[in-house]
Amino acid sequence: MLFDKNHRIISPIDPALVEPITVACKAVDNWSTEEYARYEKVLADGKLVEFPFPIAKPNKEYTAEQSAILKSSRPLLEWIMSLPQYKGYKWIRGEVATLIPGVTLGWHKDPCWFHDNCVRLHVPIYTNEHCVQLWEGEEYHMELGNLYELNNRVMHSATNKGSTPRTHLILDIMSEEKWLHARMVDKVNPIALVDGPGDYYKAG
Numbered sequence: 001m002l003f004d005k006n007h008r009i010i011s012p013i014d015p016a017l018v019e020p021i022t023v024a025c026k027a028v029d030n031w032s033t034e035e036y037a038r039y040e041k042v043l044a045d046g047k048l049v050e051f052p053f054p055i056a057k058p059n060k061e062y063t064a065e066q067s068a069i070l071k072s073s074r075p076l077l078e079w080i081m082s083l084p085q086y087k088g089y090k091w092i093r094g095e096v097a098t099l100i101p102g103v104t105l106g107w108h109k110d111p112c113w114f115h116d117n118c119v120r121l122h123v124p125i126y127t128n129e130h131c132v133q134l135w136e137g138e139e140y141h142m143e144l145g146n147l148y149e150l151n152n153r154v155m156h157s158a159t160n161k162g163s164t165p166r167t168h169l170i171l172d173i174m175s176e177e178k179w180l181h182a183r184m185v186d187k188v189n190p191i192a193l194v195d196g197p198g199d200y201y202k203a204g
């Protein structure tokens with residue numbers, strides 16, 4: 001059963017696991033270049049580096065700057081996937097997402113098949129006190145130093161009203177059992193559905 005609150009803290013995080021990602025992200029001069037663009041209409045003001053999905057896009061090409069960000073995340077990813085509550089979970093998708101100052105994302109529910117079956121995790125890499133996640137009737141600031149779970153299956157958004165960028169590592173993880181069910185019983189074609197533009201790109 002996926003949790004039905006908007007957010008919760010899963011665990012404190014050893015700062016040494018986050019530090020290399022902070023360094024790699026702070027080396028980015030300009031998040032507004034083409035290589036960090038995103039194309040989903042409601043999220044188009046956000047910036048990201050997307051991991052090559054374990055299930056698709058294994059041969060993406062990255063700049064040296066992007067590679068450094070993804071590689072620096074590995075110890076943190078390994079620690080998260082080793083947590084006892086995620087035994088038997090599979091990493092489905094991941095990104096390092098930045099909100100530059102002044103940006104508010106469009107309101108949306110994350111719409112893909114895997115969003116309905118995944119635990120959505122966030123790790124703040126750097127932030128400021130004017131960055132908040134938004135749900136209908138609630139806003140919430142995520143502090144450095146924690147691993148969070150968020151509900152992205154209801155209407156939500158995020159805003160950065162501060163003067164510095166906000167960067168989070170974001171992961172979607174799913175139980176192997178659900179994964180196998182989706183593939184074998186529901187006949188989901190995960191590669192096509194995760195890779196395909198679908199309605200997500202037309203939303204809003």
Ligand SMILES: [Fe+2]
Pocket residue numbers: 108109110152156
């Ligand atoms: Fe979302």
